[in-house]
Amino acid sequence: MQRYFSLLRSANGEREEASGELLIDVLDGRCRGRYRFGYVIADLMLKLGLLGTVIGFIFMLGSLVDLNSIDINVMQRLLAQMSGGMKVALFTTLTGMSCGVLLNIKYQLLDWSVDNLLDDVREQTYRYTSR
Secondary structure, three states, X not given: OHHHHHHHHOOOOOXXXXXXXXXXXXXXXXXXXXXXXXXXXXXXXXXXXXXXXXHHHHHHHHXXXXXXXXXXXXXXXXXHHHHHHHHHHHHXXXXXXXXXXXXXXXXXXXXXXXXXXXXXXXXXXXXXXXX
């Protein structure tokens, strides 16, 4: 913040709102640029959860390939293998969605905080430049 106001002071003696808004835009880009990658990670979590769901269903349906005969022992083994694939599918979906939603909430709160900070900076800049 000190750097911001020192740049505002050194704007060739001009105390115009245009130079203040330009510096606020630079500050905005720097603040938001530091956490933009977090939104990518949150989105990636959701997609990895869905990918895990597909892989789990492939495991589940892959156990049907070995089905040669139908008797009680084969069916019990088949159901055990299918439930393992279903467990992978549901667990990855739950994990991916939970992590993605929590990260999105975290970064949305951070985004709102940056908005509040920049509003305060705009207000202080207006007070400083209107003297």
